[in-house]
Amino acid sequence: MSYFNATMTGRARQLVSLYPEPRSALVPLCHLAQEQDGWLTPEAMEEIAELVGVTPAEVRGTATFYDMLHTEPVGRYVVAVCTNIACLLDGAIELLAHAQERLGVPVGATTPDGLFTLEEAECLADCDHPPCVQVNHRFVRTTTAAAFDRLVEELSAGGHAEDIPAHGTLVRVRRSGGLRVDAGQIARERAAQEGSG
Amino acid sequence: MPLTDAPRIMTARLGDPDSYTIERYLETGGYQALRKALTMTPAEVAAEVDAASLLGRGGAGFPAGRKWSMLKKDPVTSLVVNGDESEPATFKDHLLIERIPHQILEGVIISAYALQVTRAFVYVRGEFALGLERMEQALNDAYHHGAVGADIFSSGFSLDIVVHPGAGAYICGDETALLESLEGKRGFPRIKPPYYPAVIGLYHQPTVVNNVETMANIPWIVANGGAAFAALGAGRSCGTRMFALSGHVNRPGPYEVEMVKVSFRDLIYAEELGGGIRADRELKAFIPGGASSPWFGPEHLDLPLGQDEVGQAGSMLGSGSVVVMDSSTCPVRAAWRITKFFFRESCGQCTPCREGSGWLERILYRIENGGGREQDLDLLLDICDNISPGVHWPPEQTTICPLGPSIPPSIASSLLRFRDDYLVHIKDGGCPHG
Ligand SMILES: Cc1cc2nc3c(=O)[nH]c(=O)nc-3n(C[C@H](O)[C@H](O)[C@H](O)COP(=O)(O)O)c2cc1C
Ligand code: SF4
Numbered sequence: 186m187s188y189f190n191a192t193m194t195g196r197a198r199q200l201v202s203l204y205p206e207p208r209s210a211l212v213p214l215c216h217l218a219q220e221q222d223g224w225l226t227p228e229a230m231e232e233i234a235e236l237v238g239v240t241p242a243e244v245r246g247t248a249t250f251y252d253m254l255h256t257e258p259v260g261r262y263v264v265a266v267c268t269n270i271a272c273l274l275d276g277a278i279e280l281l282a283h284a285q286e287r288l289g290v291p292v293g294a295t296t297p298d299g300l301f302t303l304e305e306a307e308c309l310a311d312c313d314h315p316p317c318v319q320v321n322h323r324f325v326r327t328t329t330a331a332a333f334d335r336l337v338e339e340l341s342a343g344g345h346a347e348d349i350p351a352h353g354t355l356v357r358v359r360r361s362g363g364l365r366v367d368a369g370q371i372a373r374e375r376a377a378q379e380g381s382g
Numbered sequence: 383m384p385l386t387d388a389p390r391i392m393t394a395r396l397g398d399p400d401s402y403t404i405e406r407y408l409e410t411g412g413y414q415a416l417r418k419a420l421t422m423t424p425a426e427v428a429a430e431v432d433a434a435s436l437l438g439r440g441g442a443g444f445p446a447g448r449k450w451s452m453l454k455k456d457p458v459t460s461l462v463v464n465g466d467e468s469e470p471a472t473f474k475d476h477l478l479i480e481r482i483p484h485q486i487l488e489g490v491i492i493s494a495y496a497l498q499v500t501r502a503f504v505y506v507r508g509e510f511a512l513g514l515e516r517m518e519q520a521l522n523d524a525y526h527h528g529a530v531g532a533d534i535f536s537s538g539f540s541l542d543i544v545v546h547p548g549a550g551a552y553i554c555g556d557e558t559a560l561l562e563s564l565e566g567k568r569g570f571p572r573i574k575p576p577y578y579p580a581v582i583g584l585y586h587q588p589t590v591v592n593n594v595e596t597m598a599n600i601p602w603i604v605a606n607g608g609a610a611f612a613a614l615g616a617g618r619s620c621g622t623r624m625f626a627l628s629g630h631v632n633r634p635g636p637y638e639v640e641m642v643k644v645s646f647r648d649l650i651y652a653e654e655l656g657g658g659i660r661a662d663r664e665l666k667a668f669i670p671g672g673a674s675s676p677w678f679g680p681e682h683l684d685l686p687l688g689q690d691e692v693g694q695a696g697s698m699l700g701s702g703s704v705v706v707m708d709s710s711t712c713p714v715r716a717a718w719r720i721t722k723f724f725f726r727e728s729c730g731q732c733t734p735c736r737e738g739s740g741w742l743e744r745i746l747y748r749i750e751n752g753g754g755r756e757q758d759l760d761l762l763l764d765i766c767d768n769i770s771p772g773v774h775w776p777p778e779q780t781t782i783c784p785l786g787p788s789i790p791p792s793i794a795s796s797l798l799r800f801r802d803d804y805l806v807h808i809k810d811g812g813c814p815h816g
């Protein structure tokens with residue numbers, strides 16, 4: 186163990202223990218790594234591979250399938266503007282154009298100061314507040330250009346530490362309950378499976 | 383309940399901003415249905431759900447009771463709950479996960495008991511950061527309350543639940559892709575047969591997959607009996623259902639209404655629901671059940687919100703999302719954006735879906751932006767025909783999963799309805815809607 190820091194290592198081990206098969210923890214572990222560093226570094230992928238018993242290439246191959254997992258550095262804030270159908274009907278393309286102008290970068294790019302990465306999102310399931318914007322996967326509900334600009338200013342000044350935490354969708358998720366089902370049972374299931382497969 | 387006097391099964395607790403806490407849940411009768419279920423036999427609980435005629439709320443509308451009866455109980459079985467909600471303009475599970483996680487969990491625990499399953503997974507869309515926090519907290523509290531874990535409420539029944547985060551991929555909503563994802567792999571839909579996860583599912587073991595809203599109905603059904611649920615609605619469409627209304631209405635939002643007893647017109651125009659179209663514009667068209675469903679026009683407004691009724695009229699209720707487009711809407715732009723969505727989200731396993739979606743997107747883009755040619759309209763339909771032969775409804779499926787055949791309906795139905803709009807784009811060299 187060298188990539189995850191001490192606290193993260195504990196959480197990583199707990200995540201692996203939740204599943205009958207360690208590989209199931211692969212994506213949650215990627216979220217943890219992003220919480221630590223903002224993105225999935227090669228070292229992170231190596232350690233995750235070790236934790237779940239696959240090759241680093243398999244971790245990379247899996248991670249690149251998912252939009253939320255970044256195999257390259259991203260800004261401190263990932264700003265996602267939805268332009269799917271409900272938001273499209275309410276000015277999303279225009280808001281996205283404004284966001285590019287305000288941040289000075291095209292979709293997919295990061296501002297030179299490393300603060301913002303802009304993304305064009307698919308439907309974020311908040312279609313009654315169009316156009317929908319998320320920052321680090323928090324719904325910010327800035328539906329106008331003016332509100333968007335205000336948020337960018339506040340974030341640039343270090344605001345919103347409470348409501349828009351850093352990366353990692355599990356950053357405030359902690360498991361304290363269970364597992365109470367007999368660990369021996371899971372071990373037996375695994376053995377039975379190995380026997381049959 | 384707007385318009386009828388049906389009980390609020392999904393939304394009764396939502397008036398309270400703290401509805402997600404265990405304290406509020408217990409104060410409002412939470413986990414009483416679970417206690418009742420544990421005094422019944424698992425078969426009795428399953429029989430109530432079967433009698434309720436609860437159609438799955440995830441999009442396919444498969445009867446939950448029948449799905450449960452198909453589960454092969456050998457060797458180890460799982461229950462997986464689909465909270466990946468990513469179908470465009472669908473936003474009801476998002477609400478339920480954030481606001482009533484305990485009601486969902488109680489449904490999961492009761493279902494697991496009925497199915498005699500000792501482990502369950504709740505897959506929550508990765509972008510729902512707050513939803514994941516609320517669901518995990520609810521789960522922790524449910525463990526400490528004794529409602530999950532070993533020997534639940536001293537009944538002898540044990541169950542463990544894991545809340546699993548997704549990571550951004552629409553295709554993982556498909557149940558077989560969801561299972562792959564839960565196994566830590568790319569979300570590639572599985573090749574059929576076997577058709578049903580109930581035969582081979584998670585870790586190659588029999589698995590029931592149900593939607594979040596489906597689960598949230600279970601406590602009410604157990605508390606009040608399957609017959610009471612079946613008495614709501616009509617035909618096969620029983621109970622109430624969440625509809626996510628968006629687009630050009632005065633009051634977009636998620637609404638719970640009694641199935642069949644309420645029409646699209648009610649949903650869009652009733653004061654307590656959509657409140658009519660903005661600026662009193664005319665209705666141009668509406669999408670009745672998610673991005674995969676053929677569009678409807680004003681002549682369909684009086685159709686009741688029932689699965690078979692909408693199916694027979696040539697579309698589907700699907701994921702329960704209704705998108706309203708007023709007279710100012712450009713149908714080419716709308717069809718283009720929906721097609722772009724499928725292009726971005728195609729997993730790439732099947733050639734017609736992978737290649738066809740991008741080709742269609744590019745053609746629609748050039749029509750919208752002034753580069754369209756007259757032969758493009760036939761070309762669009764020809765490509766659609768290659769993805770789903772015949773381009774009819776319900777669509778033919780030759781691909782691994784239903785995403786491919788979901789691409790043609792918005793193109794074909796908008797073209798059928800608004801061919802003149804398309805032609806003006808081509809003739810004038812651009813979008814007349816500005
Ligand atoms: C491309 C695709 C996306 C889907 N997305 C979802 C989804 O986000 N949530 C969901 O519950 N079902 C979704 N489904 C349907 C599931 O495959 C499955 O039918 C459903 O989860 C079963 O639950 P139910 O019987 O309770 O409805 C999707 C299906 C397809 C083909
Ligand atoms: S139809 Fe499309 S999304 Fe479905 S498996 Fe094939 S390529 Fe993937």
Ligand code: FES
Binds near residue numbers: 271308309315317
């Ligand atoms: S269409 Fe933008 S959030 Fe749903």
